[in-house]
Amino acid sequence: MTPGSLLRLDASDGLSLECATGFASKLIIYGLLLSGVVTSAYSVQALPSASYSARDLREQKEVGLAEAIADTPKTTQNPEVPPPATSPLDLDPQLIESSPVLQRWLDQVPDVLEDIKRDPSFRTRLRLGYSSFASSNRAGGWHVGLEDVFLGRTGLTLSADYQASFNGRRKAWGADLRYYVRPLGSHINLAPVLGYRHLETSRYTTEGLHVGARLLLVPSRTGAADISLTQSWVSPGTGEEVGLTTLSFGYALTRNLRLSTEIQKQNARQRKDSRVGIGLEWMF
Template sequence: MIRFRCSWGVLLLSIAWSAASWLSLEVLASSEVRAQASSASTAVDSVGGEQPSLDLDPDTLDSSPVLQRWLQQTPDIADEIRHDPSFRTRLQLGYSRLDDRGGIVVGVEDLFVGNTGLTVGADYSQHGKRQGYGAELRYYLLPLGSYANLAPVVGYRALETAGEDTDGVTLGLRLMLALSRTGAADIAVSQRWIAPGSGEAAGLTTITVGYAVTQQLRVGSELQWQTIGDDHDSRVGILLEWMP
């Protein structure tokens, strides 16, 4: 049996490393956006600007919304790249061990609400007679195309440990590091407080790492630490993730 114990030192170290990574990734992201935007602008100029003379069949132009859009107005490629999400919605199914108990985990991560930074997450786990479940809203503060993003979290969660259980309103923060765009690889670090301010307040720290093996299928690993009062539990699991 592998036991994990979380300390604020570990969490602060993770956040410090993530913040340093964010600075370098944002610089690389800005360079990539400028390069792609410059390339797109050059391509537009090469065909004659806003009113290019293209030797194309009229039927081809009529059947291509992309060509029609570019002929009417050159899009802001840099802005589109910056706001195109660097991570994707994931449906999860996995196996995990909570202390000495094996169990299942199912969930959905970052279901986008329209073209906004608001997403929905929900999960359910069962290990023997112990269950845990919750749902939450996350609002990403930076443009969705950023390689690093931070989201306040609000929701509801029920949690059971070996000695105690609790449920109530959940508040927290989520740090998303998109190591490669379109869900190819990312790291998520979340800190949640359940029923804060009450006598049954609990803390929940989760680190998830995912890596794509196909365009829609990923494998991931999850580490989680649960604390209610003086009672501590830890969970480690492996996940299969489907990106619709």
């Protein structure tokens, strides 16, 4: 076969390669055109059908949702039906019996704010300490006392004390009732004082009714710290009247023990006396 035969067959074959190539090319072109037309026609016919089906499906979903909402039963609360009662706490009976506070809360929920107001901001105290009688040549002595014993859950308290010098020239003792007019939990309180008192010095002796007033300041509750000022008179309105001015400070060292300081002025017609005391107080 010659190079020319690559492009053209021998004449004896009666057909040229050029004709064959041209005929095959036309068949390929016609096939491609036919395939494109068929595909286009199918796409044109299928698109409206697919679009219609999606729209129908969407409409069916909306209709079904509306019917489901309409068929859902509506619940209304009957105002005549009381709310369900709360069930009691599931607690160990032994725990309840051993806790008065828990028993009180289960019986009735207390008014906590009111309890804070009524819970005393100061405590009952037993005191013992050293006293210096400056006006009696700075004679040393001692003092003991019981302060603010609560009589019930009221503002009424009972106090008593005794003081004496080691040389026997000074002596005083007495007992008083105090009634705190404000709630016991207040940081500032006022109490009238009524009682009996005996006073004895080297120059005079007097005893009788003891009346006055006491101002109490409590910067820190439950006995942690307080300041009190008491002005009172023994045998008021008589020739033996004696005025007493007492300033006291207290500061807690531990939960039940605290340090106390007391300064007292004793004014009588015969002379003026003074006393300074320092000691420890045990709080109940």
